[in-house]
Amino acid sequence: MRKMDAVSLTPPPLQPHAFIDGVPAFAWSALHDGSLELANQACLDYLGLSLDQLRADWKSLLHPDDKAEYITWWEELQKSGQPGQTDARWRRADGEYRWFHQSAAPVHDPRGNVIRWYGINVDIDDRKRAEQRLRQNEENLRTITDAVRQFIVVVAPDGRTLYANKVALESTGFTLRDFTDVDLLTRAGVHRPAPVPGQPHWNQVWWLAGHPDDRDRLQVERQRGFSQGIPFDIEARLRFKTGQYRWQLFQYNPLKDERGEIIRWYVTSTDIDDRKRTEDQLRNENLVLREEIDRSAIFDEMVGSSKRMRQVLKQVQKVAASTSTVLILGETGTGKELIARALHRGSKRAARAFVRVNCAAIPQALIASELFGHEKGAFTGALQRRVGRFETADGGTLFLDEIGDLPMETQIALLRVLQEREFERVGSNHPISIDVRLIAATNRDLSAAVAAGTFREDLFYRLNVVPIVVPPLRERAEDIPLLVEYFVRRFTKDTGKSIGRIAKDTLERLQAYQWPGNIRELQNVVERAVILSESDSLVIDGSWLGRGSTASPRGRKGLSALAEREVEMIEAALAESHGHVAGPSGAAAKLGIPRQTLESKMKRLGIAKYGQKRSSSQ
Numbered sequence: 001m002r003k004m005d006a007v008s009l010t011p012p013p014l015q016p017h018a019f020i021d022g023v024p025a026f027a028w029s030a031l032h033d034g035s036l037e038l039a040n041q042a043c044l045d046y047l048g049l050s051l052d053q054l055r056a057d058w059k060s061l062l063h064p065d066d067k068a069e070y071i072t073w074w075e076e077l078q079k080s081g082q083p084g085q086t087d088a089r090w091r092r093a094d095g096e097y098r099w100f101h102q103s104a105a106p107v108h109d110p111r112g113n114v115i116r117w118y119g120i121n122v123d124i125d126d127r128k129r130a131e132q133r134l135r136q137n138e139e140n141l142r143t144i145t146d147a148v149r150q151f152i153v154v155v156a157p158d159g160r161t162l163y164a165n166k167v168a169l170e171s172t173g174f175t176l177r178d179f180t181d182v183d184l185l186t187r188a189g190v191h192r193p194a195p196v197p198g199q200p201h202w203n204q205v206w207w208l209a210g211h212p213d214d215r216d217r218l219q220v221e222r223q224r225g226f227s228q229g230i231p232f233d234i235e236a237r238l239r240f241k242t243g244q245y246r247w248q249l250f251q252y253n254p255l256k257d258e259r260g261e262i263i264r265w266y267v268t269s270t271d272i273d274d275r276k277r278t279e280d281q282l283r284n285e286n287l288v289l290r291e292e293i294d295r296s297a298i299f300d301e302m303v304g305s306s307k308r309m310r311q312v313l314k315q316v317q318k319v320a321a322s323t324s325t326v327l328i329l330g331e332t333g334t335g336k337e338l339i340a341r342a343l344h345r346g347s348k349r350a351a352r353a354f355v356r357v358n359c360a361a362i363p364q365a366l367i368a369s370e371l372f373g374h375e376k377g378a379f380t381g382a383l384q385r386r387v388g389r390f391e392t393a394d395g396g397t398l399f400l401d402e403i404g405d406l407p408m409e410t411q412i413a414l415l416r417v418l419q420e421r422e423f424e425r426v427g428s429n430h431p432i433s434i435d436v437r438l439i440a441a442t443n444r445d446l447s448a449a450v451a452a453g454t455f456r457e458d459l460f461y462r463l464n465v466v467p468i469v470v471p472p473l474r475e476r477a478e479d480i481p482l483l484v485e486y487f488v489r490r491f492t493k494d495t496g497k498s499i500g501r502i503a504k505d506t507l508e509r510l511q512a513y514q515w516p517g518n519i520r521e522l523q524n525v526v527e528r529a530v531i532l533s534e535s536d537s538l539v540i541d542g543s544w545l546g547r548g549s550t551a552s553p554r555g556r557k558g559l560s561a562l563a564e565r566e567v568e569m570i571e572a573a574l575a576e577s578h579g580h581v582a583g584p585s586g587a588a589a590k591l592g593i594p595r596q597t598l599e600s601k602m603k604r605l606g607i608a609k610y611g612q613k614r615s616s617s618q
Helices: 002-008 016-022 041-047 051-056 064-080 125-147 166-172 176-180 204-209 212-228 273-296 307-320 336-345 367-372 408-420 446-452 457-463 473-495 504-512 518-532 561-576 587-591 595-605 611-615
Strands: 026-031 036-039 084-091 097-108 114-123 151-155 161-164 232-239 245-256 262-271 326-329 354-358 397-401 422-424 431-433 437-442 466-469
Touching: 026 041, 036 051, 041 051, 041 084, 064 084, 097 125, 151 166, 151 245, 161 176, 161 204, 166 176, 176 204, 204 232, 212 232, 245 273, 307 336, 307 466, 307 473, 326 336, 336 354, 336 397, 336 437, 367 408, 408 422, 408 457, 446 457, 473 504, 473 518, 561 587, 561 595, 587 595
Parallel strands: 326 437, 326 466, 354 397, 397 437
Antiparallel strands: 026 036, 026 114, 084 097, 097 114, 151 161, 151 262, 232 245, 245 262, 422 431
């Protein structure tokens, strides 16, 4: 039984024509010259023709839009003698055209000559129509996204860019190929870190157009957002085709399939540069305000009844109401800024800003930008427009402290402001008119600086319209008791202590001391005494007063031999530099030490900045 079953299951011999006719596609053969030789039954049934009819006029079955391209392809294929593929539409027996994918391969004789062609045509009409619908949908989507005035970028889950809309292309100057080319940086000759396995690809365009200071942060935030798989935002600067960097808010939103897997990231970009600029301006104004509050807290009012101080206060009262430029002269710590604030408070500008700039505390390369502001891209690091101190002080008062430290090129620009009442931001040629009263101060001998060629003579005359000389504390010793009482009240209020008297010997010691640091030094000494006080009497240790009480600033009792030698070297350098501390020809440069270090030593050793010049007059 089993043997009979086995025999009955043996198939009949394969008939080649039956096999070809059973293939669910068009199968055909052609002679070496391209003429049709044979077509299977599926092809004939579909076309509704006999083999002879098909041989006679197969070209008429092609769609009119495809005929020329197909015939050219077929002729070129015969010339090449190589396999080939193409797509074309063929007319069915009922007149409908459908898309077919055609593959053709040659058969060669032993000498390599083509003797026949075999081919197969597969119906792909449904796929073609689906692709057409998809293309149409994509075209509609691109039309919509191109109309949106925002960057829109489509990113694959691995970080590769798939699409960028018209605004993104026009704004950055890159092409769609640039956005989607994973080898863009290599072609541009740019070296970048090797990609880390498991991390998203770099956005090639963002690497080229992004600000260098933002790249590392952008990559870290982007990687974190991709790994979490939820919407996230990134703020970064992007260089536009104009060459300017502008702040952008990049918002990433994932598109997930029915299984919850991310298949796309949609990225939009909103320009926030104006907002960032406003924030920077507010930050700058707040900084100025904080500086003003901090500085004004040094003294609540000017304290002193000595003849010298009464003369200064009378002069301040006369000058305050005018709009003239004032030059305040005096040693460090004498209260020059306090005089400047008194001038501002007594003027018609009292309700407007009082802006202080310490010219000695700002690097020379940045002082012009600090005073006049700069445009974005004006120099390396100028990432956005910045409003300068002159604009901030418009309508009010600008106080330039330590004006003797201004570099020569800035002196020229300042002279123009004083003469023409206008200036230009760094990197701009657009003049800006301002209404600012200028008050300058210095602890240097500007006349000597003019003679030495480090300060412009014409600027000196412009500044020196109304000079006010603030006396050092040693020349107004009669004010020391009042100042001490003032500081005691202030610091006991802050500390909660109660100090009702000041020892007589303490006042005598304070009045005998030469105060190289002037009122600022006195304030520090009194504050220390209040903090350390354990009774209701203020006591000041004589060791706090540096070299001790001396009748002359030239006295050096109590100094070691090493300190004496140091004093001699500093005073010699000051004499050689005509009293200049900073600058290429200043005493600090001659001694080979930083300006701040030299000033600290001078304060500790009781050496005035005019040093040798004043000492020689005694």
